Amino acid sequence: MKKWKRSARLVDMTRQLLDQPHRLISLSAFADRYQAAKSSISEDLAIIHETFREEGTGLLETVSGAAGGVRYLPIANRENATKLSRQLCAQLENPDRILPGGYLYLSDLLGDDRLVREIGRIWATVFSGRGADVVVTVETKGIPLAYATASHLGLPVAIVRRDSRITEGSVVTINTVSGSSKRLGSLSLARRSFPEGARVLIVDDFMKAGGTVQGMIDLMGEFRAEVIGIGIMAESQVDERLVENTVSLATVTDVDVKNRKIAVELGNLFTQGGFFDGTNPD
Amino acid sequence: MKKWKRSARLVDMTRQLLDQPHRLISLSAFADRYQAAKSSISEDLAIIHETFREEGTGLLETVSGAAGGVRYLPIANRENATKLSRQLCAQLENPDRILPGGYLYLSDLLGDDRLVREIGRIWATVFSGRGADVVVTVETKGIPLAYATASHLGLPVAIVRRDSRITEGSVVTINTVSGSSKRLGSLSLARRSFPEGARVLIVDDFMKAGGTVQGMIDLMGEFRAEVIGIGIMAESQVDERLVENTVSLATVTDVDVKNRKIAVELGNLFTQGGFFDGTNPD
Structure with a gap:
């Protein structure tokens, strides 16, 4: 020995x-x-x-x-979480991200393993103690965030597909309507992804009106799963929101395509009533 | 202080x-x-x-x-790598994985963060020292393996898409032909994913004849990138292989749909001339 x-x-x-x-x-x-x-x-x-x-x-x-x-x-404490999210805001403000139609290029951020891991640490802190059984996301860009979060929580990941593939076996599919562009789509999840009644944490990279997130919530209903939290890396400020109770690290308040300017603020995780709003002692 | x-x-x-x-x-x-x-x-x-x-x-x-x-x-040493891969083989042999057409359900394995992380550690060991600049995979199931590998190597990840999306900005697209089913498809990668001349490590979950991997290699050529290695979690034994020099943890030698039996062996990483073949001292 x-x-x-x-x-x-x-x-x-x-x-x-x-x-x-x-x-x-x-x-x-x-x-x-x-x-x-x-x-x-x-x-x-x-x-x-x-x-x-x-x-x-x-x-x-x-x-x-x-x-x-x-x-x-x-754990990400308030100081570290705020620092990371401010860095994220600054990176999001880079006008080179602006794509036709006012979309933002985010793949570089989501390809940065260290950034993704630290965001996962924040979600693990915020949603710790809510008894999640599985982290759920939708392909493709949400996947790294889901894995980072799951690794900090010691949980498995289930990935919702936009098209059902033969390699998923039998799936449950629902139709969706994008809240911002009114586009039709579908979301599918393999039946054997997790048992009925599971407690799920939803994670995604970006949310506009919330059509996709609402679709995921509906899909979870088909599995009789309980959504215990929704973490979004960055959300867009919109007039009409389809989903409430999402938690975000950053809020994109304006994308000015003509003058090539993006305005970004800290997300609702840091504003009044948020997890890191400054009223908690640590 | x-x-x-x-x-x-x-x-x-x-x-x-x-x-x-x-x-x-x-x-x-x-x-x-x-x-x-x-x-x-x-x-x-x-x-x-x-x-x-x-x-x-x-x-x-x-x-x-x-x-x-x-x-x-x-580092994954030979003992740990062999043990993990034997576990993987045993899990792959579970007949419940058999899907119509002889496809295999793998999402549970790829949803298991611990397994994925240890596979990433093996690829990080095998391809360490080859000077990779970025880990590249194709959506969807390869993504967790790519992140796990990249996190152990301290590298970014770039994800090849099967359909080009507006949120990727300008992309390079190539058409592909699946080696096993002769299906047509396309692979796209955002132009700004990495600089020209980058050294890339390709990672994927499963390979049959290798049409998708060959497509990724061709796509890398469009970026004047150099492929320094290709790691595959599990490959299927086929008569005609489109790609050489791939490294696998497990080889599926037979899927008997009628009798519901899957036969799996350790991959070429462990056989003669492989990285962990037993001729290395440690």
């Missing part, structure tokens, strides 16, 4: 915890692995918790009792 | 390194952050390196000189 030094034990425990967010690890499992007393393990866990907490990247949650243990919860 | 204890420093250094694969961090940056001598930092890094290496999950690479420092390289 390998003899672990305390310094190596701290490194290895940190690695194991970071690698398995939201997964409960028993103190006995750690004690066995490192051939150490539970009291020593507890001391180490206290150091790890304190270090994570001070950097605002996560914390350890201890569950007592026979089935107890410790789990790592990735 | 905060005073760091050695134990907290080890935890925080581990977290920082794991969080930024392949990114060079200078010893001075660490020394400044922790208000510690570079010799102490070096000692800590040696402990972290040794702990990661023994668990077969990664290693630290030291770069000497004025612009030097240390970077974390995630």
